[in-house]
Amino acid sequence: MTILLHVCCGPCSTASIERLIAEGWTVVLYFSNSNIYPEAEHAKRYGELLKVAALHKMxxxxxxxxxxxxxxxxAGLEGEREGGARCRACFAYNLAQAHDKARELGIEHFSTTLTVSRFKNSRQIFSVGERFDGFEAIDFxxxxxxxxxxxxxKEMNLYRQHYCGCEFSIRS
Ligand code: SF4
Incomplete structure:
Protein backbone atom coordinates (compact mmCIF):
# COMPACT_ATOMS: atom_id res chain seq x y z
CA MET A 1 0.00 0.00 0.00
CA THR A 2 1.29 3.43 -0.92
CA ILE A 3 0.60 6.57 1.04
CA LEU A 4 1.39 10.18 0.17
CA LEU A 5 2.64 11.84 3.33
CA HIS A 6 2.26 15.59 3.62
CA VAL A 7 5.31 16.66 5.61
CA CYS A 8 5.47 19.92 7.54
CA CYS A 9 9.17 19.77 8.48
CA GLY A 10 12.13 17.43 8.91
CA PRO A 11 11.80 16.73 12.65
CA CYS A 12 8.11 15.78 12.37
CA SER A 13 8.88 13.52 9.42
CA THR A 14 11.33 11.33 11.35
CA ALA A 15 9.05 9.30 13.60
CA SER A 16 6.14 9.45 11.14
CA ILE A 17 8.13 7.85 8.31
CA GLU A 18 9.50 5.26 10.71
CA ARG A 19 6.01 4.32 11.88
CA LEU A 20 4.54 4.10 8.38
CA ILE A 21 7.39 1.89 7.16
CA ALA A 22 6.94 -0.37 10.20
CA GLU A 23 3.25 -0.64 9.32
CA GLY A 24 4.09 -1.76 5.80
CA TRP A 25 3.36 1.40 3.85
CA THR A 26 5.36 2.58 0.85
CA VAL A 27 5.81 6.27 1.60
CA VAL A 28 5.85 9.15 -0.89
CA LEU A 29 6.95 12.41 0.71
CA TYR A 30 5.19 15.63 -0.19
CA PHE A 31 6.33 19.07 0.98
CA SER A 32 3.56 21.62 0.50
CA ASN A 33 3.71 24.40 3.06
CA SER A 34 2.94 27.84 1.63
CA ASN A 35 1.87 28.83 5.15
CA ILE A 36 5.50 29.10 6.24
CA TYR A 37 6.92 32.60 6.51
CA PRO A 38 9.38 33.93 5.50
CA GLU A 39 10.48 32.06 2.39
CA ALA A 40 13.96 31.54 3.86
CA GLU A 41 12.35 29.61 6.73
CA HIS A 42 10.41 27.52 4.22
CA ALA A 43 13.70 26.69 2.45
CA LYS A 44 15.36 25.85 5.76
CA ARG A 45 12.63 23.41 6.79
CA TYR A 46 12.69 21.85 3.33
CA GLY A 47 16.45 21.39 3.59
CA GLU A 48 16.07 19.52 6.87
CA LEU A 49 13.45 17.25 5.33
CA LEU A 50 15.87 16.41 2.51
CA LYS A 51 18.32 15.07 5.11
CA VAL A 52 15.67 12.69 6.46
CA ALA A 53 14.59 11.69 2.96
CA ALA A 54 18.20 10.92 2.01
CA LEU A 55 18.48 8.63 5.00
CA HIS A 56 15.52 6.62 3.72
CA LYS A 57 16.58 6.98 0.07
CA MET A 58 13.28 8.71 -0.67
CA ALA A 75 -7.86 36.40 4.78
CA GLY A 76 -9.95 37.72 7.65
CA LEU A 77 -8.57 35.12 10.06
CA GLU A 78 -5.16 36.70 10.65
CA GLY A 79 -5.97 37.71 14.23
CA GLU A 80 -7.35 34.32 15.29
CA ARG A 81 -5.60 32.53 18.12
CA GLU A 82 -3.29 29.64 17.32
CA GLY A 83 -5.36 26.47 17.20
CA GLY A 84 -8.47 28.36 16.04
CA ALA A 85 -10.18 29.14 12.74
CA ARG A 86 -7.02 30.32 10.96
CA CYS A 87 -5.29 27.02 11.68
CA ARG A 88 -8.32 25.05 10.55
CA ALA A 89 -8.23 26.93 7.24
CA CYS A 90 -4.48 26.41 7.02
CA PHE A 91 -4.90 22.65 7.45
CA ALA A 92 -7.62 22.65 4.78
CA TYR A 93 -5.31 24.51 2.37
CA ASN A 94 -2.42 22.08 2.74
CA LEU A 95 -4.52 18.92 2.93
CA ALA A 96 -6.47 19.88 -0.19
CA GLN A 97 -3.17 20.16 -2.03
CA ALA A 98 -2.03 16.81 -0.64
CA HIS A 99 -5.32 15.20 -1.68
CA ASP A 100 -5.05 16.61 -5.21
CA LYS A 101 -1.41 15.52 -5.55
CA ALA A 102 -2.25 12.01 -4.37
CA ARG A 103 -5.06 11.78 -6.95
CA GLU A 104 -2.76 13.13 -9.67
CA LEU A 105 -0.20 10.43 -8.86
CA GLY A 106 -2.81 7.69 -8.59
CA ILE A 107 -2.12 7.20 -4.87
CA GLU A 108 -5.21 6.16 -2.97
CA HIS A 109 -4.15 7.15 0.56
CA PHE A 110 -2.70 10.29 2.09
CA SER A 111 -1.95 11.65 5.54
CA THR A 112 0.01 14.39 7.29
CA THR A 113 2.81 14.72 9.83
CA LEU A 114 0.95 17.67 11.40
CA THR A 115 -0.41 15.33 14.07
CA VAL A 116 3.06 14.68 15.52
CA SER A 117 3.14 17.99 17.35
CA ARG A 118 1.81 18.02 20.88
CA PHE A 119 0.81 21.63 20.19
CA LYS A 120 -1.72 20.56 17.56
CA ASN A 121 -5.09 19.00 18.20
CA SER A 122 -5.19 15.81 16.12
CA ARG A 123 -8.99 15.65 16.22
CA GLN A 124 -9.13 19.11 14.66
CA ILE A 125 -6.77 17.97 11.90
CA PHE A 126 -8.83 14.80 11.38
CA SER A 127 -12.07 16.78 11.13
CA VAL A 128 -10.53 18.75 8.27
CA GLY A 129 -8.78 15.81 6.61
CA GLU A 130 -11.87 13.63 6.60
CA ARG A 131 -13.48 15.99 4.10
CA PHE A 132 -11.13 14.49 1.52
CA ASP A 133 -11.24 11.01 -0.05
CA GLY A 134 -8.34 8.81 0.95
CA PHE A 135 -7.36 10.70 4.11
CA GLU A 136 -5.82 8.41 6.72
CA ALA A 137 -6.46 9.75 10.24
CA ILE A 138 -3.16 8.72 11.82
CA ASP A 139 -2.26 10.28 15.15
CA PHE A 140 1.52 10.31 14.87
CA LYS A 154 18.48 15.41 18.00
CA GLU A 155 20.40 12.38 16.74
CA MET A 156 20.32 13.78 13.21
CA ASN A 157 21.15 17.27 14.44
CA LEU A 158 18.10 18.67 12.65
CA TYR A 159 17.00 22.28 12.97
CA ARG A 160 13.80 22.52 15.05
CA GLN A 161 11.79 25.69 14.57
CA HIS A 162 10.38 27.65 17.49
CA TYR A 163 7.13 28.73 15.87
CA CYS A 164 4.45 26.92 13.93
CA GLY A 165 4.98 28.53 10.54
CA CYS A 166 3.07 31.63 9.52
CA GLU A 167 3.96 35.19 10.50
CA PHE A 168 1.01 35.23 12.91
CA SER A 169 2.57 32.46 14.94
CA ILE A 170 5.89 34.22 15.47
CA ARG A 171 6.13 35.33 19.05
CA SER A 172 8.22 38.42 19.73
S1 SF4 B 1 -0.23 28.92 13.39
FE1 SF4 B 1 0.49 27.19 12.12
S2 SF4 B 1 -1.34 25.96 11.65
FE2 SF4 B 1 -1.99 27.98 12.37
S3 SF4 B 1 -2.25 29.20 10.51
FE3 SF4 B 1 -0.18 29.60 11.23
S4 SF4 B 1 1.10 28.11 10.16
FE4 SF4 B 1 -1.02 27.42 9.95
Missing part, protein backbone atom coordinates in the same frame (compact mmCIF):
# COMPACT_ATOMS: atom_id res chain seq x y z
CA UNK A 59 12.51 11.55 -3.02
CA UNK A 60 10.48 14.56 -1.97
CA UNK A 61 7.73 15.95 -4.17
CA UNK A 62 7.62 19.69 -3.62
CA UNK A 63 4.79 22.12 -4.21
CA UNK A 64 5.50 25.62 -5.48
CA UNK A 65 5.76 28.08 -2.57
CA UNK A 66 3.00 30.69 -2.84
CA UNK A 67 2.58 32.50 0.45
CA UNK A 68 0.49 35.28 -1.13
CA UNK A 69 -2.07 32.72 -2.24
CA UNK A 70 -2.12 31.20 1.23
CA UNK A 71 -2.62 34.67 2.75
CA UNK A 72 -5.59 35.16 0.43
CA UNK A 73 -7.07 31.85 1.58
CA UNK A 74 -6.90 32.72 5.27
CA UNK A 141 2.02 11.76 18.36
CA UNK A 142 0.53 8.59 19.88
CA UNK A 143 2.64 5.57 20.86
CA UNK A 144 5.45 7.92 21.92
CA UNK A 145 5.67 9.42 18.43
CA UNK A 146 6.25 12.98 19.60
CA UNK A 147 9.07 11.98 21.96
CA UNK A 148 10.56 9.73 19.28
CA UNK A 149 10.58 12.63 16.78
CA UNK A 150 12.46 14.80 19.30
CA UNK A 151 15.02 12.07 19.89
CA UNK A 152 15.57 11.32 16.21
CA UNK A 153 15.81 15.01 15.32
Missing amino acids: EVITEVYDHEKWLGFI KKRGGFERSIRLA
Whole structure:
Protein backbone atom coordinates (compact mmCIF):
# COMPACT_ATOMS: atom_id res chain seq x y z
CA MET A 1 0.00 0.00 0.00
CA THR A 2 1.29 3.43 -0.92
CA ILE A 3 0.60 6.57 1.04
CA LEU A 4 1.39 10.18 0.17
CA LEU A 5 2.64 11.84 3.33
CA HIS A 6 2.26 15.59 3.62
CA VAL A 7 5.31 16.66 5.61
CA CYS A 8 5.47 19.92 7.54
CA CYS A 9 9.17 19.77 8.48
CA GLY A 10 12.13 17.43 8.91
CA PRO A 11 11.80 16.73 12.65
CA CYS A 12 8.11 15.78 12.37
CA SER A 13 8.88 13.52 9.42
CA THR A 14 11.33 11.33 11.35
CA ALA A 15 9.05 9.30 13.60
CA SER A 16 6.14 9.45 11.14
CA ILE A 17 8.13 7.85 8.31
CA GLU A 18 9.50 5.26 10.71
CA ARG A 19 6.01 4.32 11.88
CA LEU A 20 4.54 4.10 8.38
CA ILE A 21 7.39 1.89 7.16
CA ALA A 22 6.94 -0.37 10.20
CA GLU A 23 3.25 -0.64 9.32
CA GLY A 24 4.09 -1.76 5.80
CA TRP A 25 3.36 1.40 3.85
CA THR A 26 5.36 2.58 0.85
CA VAL A 27 5.81 6.27 1.60
CA VAL A 28 5.85 9.15 -0.89
CA LEU A 29 6.95 12.41 0.71
CA TYR A 30 5.19 15.63 -0.19
CA PHE A 31 6.33 19.07 0.98
CA SER A 32 3.56 21.62 0.50
CA ASN A 33 3.71 24.40 3.06
CA SER A 34 2.94 27.84 1.63
CA ASN A 35 1.87 28.83 5.15
CA ILE A 36 5.50 29.10 6.24
CA TYR A 37 6.92 32.60 6.51
CA PRO A 38 9.38 33.93 5.50
CA GLU A 39 10.48 32.06 2.39
CA ALA A 40 13.96 31.54 3.86
CA GLU A 41 12.35 29.61 6.73
CA HIS A 42 10.41 27.52 4.22
CA ALA A 43 13.70 26.69 2.45
CA LYS A 44 15.36 25.85 5.76
CA ARG A 45 12.63 23.41 6.79
CA TYR A 46 12.69 21.85 3.33
CA GLY A 47 16.45 21.39 3.59
CA GLU A 48 16.07 19.52 6.87
CA LEU A 49 13.45 17.25 5.33
CA LEU A 50 15.87 16.41 2.51
CA LYS A 51 18.32 15.07 5.11
CA VAL A 52 15.67 12.69 6.46
CA ALA A 53 14.59 11.69 2.96
CA ALA A 54 18.20 10.92 2.01
CA LEU A 55 18.48 8.63 5.00
CA HIS A 56 15.52 6.62 3.72
CA LYS A 57 16.58 6.98 0.07
CA MET A 58 13.28 8.71 -0.67
CA GLU A 59 12.51 11.55 -3.02
CA VAL A 60 10.48 14.56 -1.97
CA ILE A 61 7.73 15.95 -4.17
CA THR A 62 7.62 19.69 -3.62
CA GLU A 63 4.79 22.12 -4.21
CA VAL A 64 5.50 25.62 -5.48
CA TYR A 65 5.76 28.08 -2.57
CA ASP A 66 3.00 30.69 -2.84
CA HIS A 67 2.58 32.50 0.45
CA GLU A 68 0.49 35.28 -1.13
CA LYS A 69 -2.07 32.72 -2.24
CA TRP A 70 -2.12 31.20 1.23
CA LEU A 71 -2.62 34.67 2.75
CA GLY A 72 -5.59 35.16 0.43
CA PHE A 73 -7.07 31.85 1.58
CA ILE A 74 -6.90 32.72 5.27
CA ALA A 75 -7.86 36.40 4.78
CA GLY A 76 -9.95 37.72 7.65
CA LEU A 77 -8.57 35.12 10.06
CA GLU A 78 -5.16 36.70 10.65
CA GLY A 79 -5.97 37.71 14.23
CA GLU A 80 -7.35 34.32 15.29
CA ARG A 81 -5.60 32.53 18.12
CA GLU A 82 -3.29 29.64 17.32
CA GLY A 83 -5.36 26.47 17.20
CA GLY A 84 -8.47 28.36 16.04
CA ALA A 85 -10.18 29.14 12.74
CA ARG A 86 -7.02 30.32 10.96
CA CYS A 87 -5.29 27.02 11.68
CA ARG A 88 -8.32 25.05 10.55
CA ALA A 89 -8.23 26.93 7.24
CA CYS A 90 -4.48 26.41 7.02
CA PHE A 91 -4.90 22.65 7.45
CA ALA A 92 -7.62 22.65 4.78
CA TYR A 93 -5.31 24.51 2.37
CA ASN A 94 -2.42 22.08 2.74
CA LEU A 95 -4.52 18.92 2.93
CA ALA A 96 -6.47 19.88 -0.19
CA GLN A 97 -3.17 20.16 -2.03
CA ALA A 98 -2.03 16.81 -0.64
CA HIS A 99 -5.32 15.20 -1.68
CA ASP A 100 -5.05 16.61 -5.21
CA LYS A 101 -1.41 15.52 -5.55
CA ALA A 102 -2.25 12.01 -4.37
CA ARG A 103 -5.06 11.78 -6.95
CA GLU A 104 -2.76 13.13 -9.67
CA LEU A 105 -0.20 10.43 -8.86
CA GLY A 106 -2.81 7.69 -8.59
CA ILE A 107 -2.12 7.20 -4.87
CA GLU A 108 -5.21 6.16 -2.97
CA HIS A 109 -4.15 7.15 0.56
CA PHE A 110 -2.70 10.29 2.09
CA SER A 111 -1.95 11.65 5.54
CA THR A 112 0.01 14.39 7.29
CA THR A 113 2.81 14.72 9.83
CA LEU A 114 0.95 17.67 11.40
CA THR A 115 -0.41 15.33 14.07
CA VAL A 116 3.06 14.68 15.52
CA SER A 117 3.14 17.99 17.35
CA ARG A 118 1.81 18.02 20.88
CA PHE A 119 0.81 21.63 20.19
CA LYS A 120 -1.72 20.56 17.56
CA ASN A 121 -5.09 19.00 18.20
CA SER A 122 -5.19 15.81 16.12
CA ARG A 123 -8.99 15.65 16.22
CA GLN A 124 -9.13 19.11 14.66
CA ILE A 125 -6.77 17.97 11.90
CA PHE A 126 -8.83 14.80 11.38
CA SER A 127 -12.07 16.78 11.13
CA VAL A 128 -10.53 18.75 8.27
CA GLY A 129 -8.78 15.81 6.61
CA GLU A 130 -11.87 13.63 6.60
CA ARG A 131 -13.48 15.99 4.10
CA PHE A 132 -11.13 14.49 1.52
CA ASP A 133 -11.24 11.01 -0.05
CA GLY A 134 -8.34 8.81 0.95
CA PHE A 135 -7.36 10.70 4.11
CA GLU A 136 -5.82 8.41 6.72
CA ALA A 137 -6.46 9.75 10.24
CA ILE A 138 -3.16 8.72 11.82
CA ASP A 139 -2.26 10.28 15.15
CA PHE A 140 1.52 10.31 14.87
CA LYS A 141 2.02 11.76 18.36
CA LYS A 142 0.53 8.59 19.88
CA ARG A 143 2.64 5.57 20.86
CA GLY A 144 5.45 7.92 21.92
CA GLY A 145 5.67 9.42 18.43
CA PHE A 146 6.25 12.98 19.60
CA GLU A 147 9.07 11.98 21.96
CA ARG A 148 10.56 9.73 19.28
CA SER A 149 10.58 12.63 16.78
CA ILE A 150 12.46 14.80 19.30
CA ARG A 151 15.02 12.07 19.89
CA LEU A 152 15.57 11.32 16.21
CA ALA A 153 15.81 15.01 15.32
CA LYS A 154 18.48 15.41 18.00
CA GLU A 155 20.40 12.38 16.74
CA MET A 156 20.32 13.78 13.21
CA ASN A 157 21.15 17.27 14.44
CA LEU A 158 18.10 18.67 12.65
CA TYR A 159 17.00 22.28 12.97
CA ARG A 160 13.80 22.52 15.05
CA GLN A 161 11.79 25.69 14.57
CA HIS A 162 10.38 27.65 17.49
CA TYR A 163 7.13 28.73 15.87
CA CYS A 164 4.45 26.92 13.93
CA GLY A 165 4.98 28.53 10.54
CA CYS A 166 3.07 31.63 9.52
CA GLU A 167 3.96 35.19 10.50
CA PHE A 168 1.01 35.23 12.91
CA SER A 169 2.57 32.46 14.94
CA ILE A 170 5.89 34.22 15.47
CA ARG A 171 6.13 35.33 19.05
CA SER A 172 8.22 38.42 19.73
S1 SF4 B 1 -0.23 28.92 13.39
FE1 SF4 B 1 0.49 27.19 12.12
S2 SF4 B 1 -1.34 25.96 11.65
FE2 SF4 B 1 -1.99 27.98 12.37
S3 SF4 B 1 -2.25 29.20 10.51
FE3 SF4 B 1 -0.18 29.60 11.23
S4 SF4 B 1 1.10 28.11 10.16
FE4 SF4 B 1 -1.02 27.42 9.95
